[in-house]
Amino acid sequence: KIVSIEDSIVAGKGMTVPEITSLLRGKKGTDVSVGILRGNQKDLLDFTITRDAIPMNSVDVAMMLDDKTGYIRLSRFSAKSYEEFMKGMEPLVEEQKMKDLIIDLRGNPGGYLQQATRILSQLFKDKQALLVFTEGRKTGRNEYSTSGMPFFDVNNIVVLIDEGSASASEIVAGAIQDRDRGVIVGRRSFGKGLVQEQYELSDGSALRLTVAKYYTPSGRSIQKPYDDKEKYAHDFMDRMESGELSGEADAEVIDSTQYHTTNGHVVYGGGGIIPDVFVSLDTSMFSDTYTALRQQVSRFVYRYMEKPGHDFSEFTLETFKDDFQVDEILFKDFLDFVTRDDVEIDEVDLANCKADIRNRLKAQIARQLFREEGFYGILLDNDDMVKEAMRVLRLPDPLANSRNEE
Template sequence: MKQSVPENPIQNPRAIVRLPIILSLTLAAGMLLGATFFSGGKKLTDAAKGYAKFREVLMLVQNNYVDSVNTDELVDFSIHKMLEKLDPHTAYFNSEEATSARSQLESGFDGIGIEFNIYNDTVYVVTPLSGGPSEAAGIQSGDKLLKVNDEILSGPGVTNAKVYKLLRGKRGSEVKLHVGRRGMKGGIDFALIRDRIPTYSVDAAYMVDQEIGYIKVSRFSETTYDEFKTALGSLKNSGLKKLILDLRGNPGGYMEKATSMADELISGNKLLVYTDGKDTRFDRKTNAKIDGMFEEGPVIVLVDEGSASASEIVAGALQDHDRALLVGRRTFGKGLVQMPIKLSDGSELRLTISRYYTPSGRSIQKPYERGKGDTYNKDLSDRFNSGEYFSADSIKFDSTLRYQTDGKRLVYGGGGIMPDVFVPRDTSMNSKFLFELYAKNIIREYALRYVDENKKSLDKLTFQAFLDNFKVTDAMVKALVQDASKAGIKLNEKELNRSKPLILAQTKALVGRYQWGRMRKDGLNNEVFQVLNSMDNVFQEALKQFGKASDLEKGIFSSLN
């Protein structure tokens, strides 16, 4: 994607030196995709001709074009446009972008905490990162970032590097966003305070009752498996007999962390996932190999349209081996494997080299046409419009892609993992008034002020006593509404009443986080999830399904038909 031209364009010597480095990615890709590339055949000849032609054109532009040009910029733009002709997940990052992207999984950073994608020169929020300012403010998946600190963030010139530069900054500094949201005319303004974005990937781990444990995993980073083992061990010491593993909104990450997690729940040496590519060097089978910490006991996995890639590996393996009951909605369908290839100048090519398949043989990847990323990126919107989020009857299976689990249960391929128990998205309490409260941080700021003003009384409570007995009073709601009015949010009584149960729960959850959660050193947000899960229709349905999960573990499949 085109970047802004610097005031002092790069001169010939640097461009000439850098050109062979960047263009060598064509040959590097060839080396990765097969040894036959260098057998003297047509593929090598075509690539060499293409390299020569591109170099010739670029040098002619550099030396003869009427105006000064930034050759590095032209090369980067050309690479981006070339890769658009491939699959939706092959990507190129310049050195700055590559460093920032890796930090999402490998180290912390200061910013507002979102995962984003750029489609058609528009920045879309994939998911707000757990524990970050964006999540607390109510930024949602699918939101469009239109302006940052009054600088337009859409149209030609939008790049990953530009987004990182605008959103990241010194901890404690303010960043103002103007966000577009489906169904909201005119957009929404947010004022966020940058913070250290936590690297923790296990968001919650607590006992629901004396037997049921709950673990929420938000992504698969370099520390996920260790965090998961620690959480699982803690729950086992507390009497764990039944497990809910929540992978909703988990965009994926490192495959080996996902398979290691699945191995803790699956016995023997069963197949967990396999990959298949054009080159057999990228074909790989991963099997269970250890005595896991929880190989016996019913398991329920929560999934939705935000569960992708590594999340789908875990869900698919557990479903195919009849080890877990899946509850929720169809997963994203990202089953293409990218190899990160660091280029000589620090930039990075993430090249798709193979596909993921579940143990039964299902491809995780949803359909796509090469070069038609726009259509691919509209898939989640199409699901919404077709009613898939709200009715299982709206989901159409490809009857030619039928597979069987170990217990001969019928499952379907064709993109994503379909849960065993469908639960619709609950929008019954949504309203414009609620979104405006989120957008302007009214609930968060009120909860923080409430904790500061009532710390003496809160200090006398245990969190369990708070969870069992604390009520958000009418006086608290009145004060919150007054805060909203001062911020320019007009009260709509009908919308307030519609959203009130969720406003009460959000307020209580944040009071719990600010009073007890910020004293934690383990990165868990148990206080929030223990409050909000009481309002979560998918979680509540899961609690009702342990009979089926127990039958599944015993090999009794009649209750699942």
């Protein structure tokens, strides 16, 4: 806990996070002194911190899932995503001998097109293979192609997408699918394929003008229809109610035009990327009980780790995964922590989500001990989409077999 910042006591003052943040912020290179109290120690610890820019990484984690399969999660495409991607890939390939790769773009809203195409180029050996093109009435056609100079040799690729994967994420998935470079696993992506230019106005506001659209190598438009604003805004709920997300109904084909991948496989456009392998959304996790519990996991774990008597010094990540369990006593402590704020827990909903919440508690403890590799190392073991990706990669011919082709 932060007790003091410079000469000001902040603990017990009821200060908000922005107020505390403003005391910590300052000119780059200057120092700020803070007093820290750790839960298992009685004495105040004094630290001097040099202020600097805090990096906002777009690669959440790069790790091995087994002895041949690597996993990289990209939360967005920022100005340094290519650099981060390559930095994550190097130890996986050079030190851990990665052969296959899972790229997780779930919930990735997009970002810098050039960063996405540079990453894509590293996944193809072909030179000048079209990855994506933009086209508008005034801007003409602009193409982005491969360099033909990948630094790493990757065999099979699986890309994970869902309804939150948009823009540059869809460009990556669309290029991988159209070029038959890998298998797309998950649910239909968001459907955002507009090129916009921003103009600053004198009153401080800005105007974003659509000047072109993105198209995949086969010519598919990524953009879903937006002539009906209400339907556009309620797209997620429409997918939920139609049964698309649960797998009770097929993904909506908005553009019935048939497009073809390099090998002749039929694909469709006009509303996001439809995956080769569908994984349903677990709708039981949409209860108020699940939301309330999940929101409190991090807070509870911080309190739990502060208390004396918890010795994790002998654990490695592997032994922690195998030996540490969130038992009934710990889970009851968590429920007591949540319900002290008068949160109502529905017993039926609790039974449905208990296994997931227990796993998230364990993952959050692992994050405190082993950082992001610990967190995802636990979380992904119970991830249905990752499990399906691993199943696909074990097929004799992942691409052909997942599409039911010879």
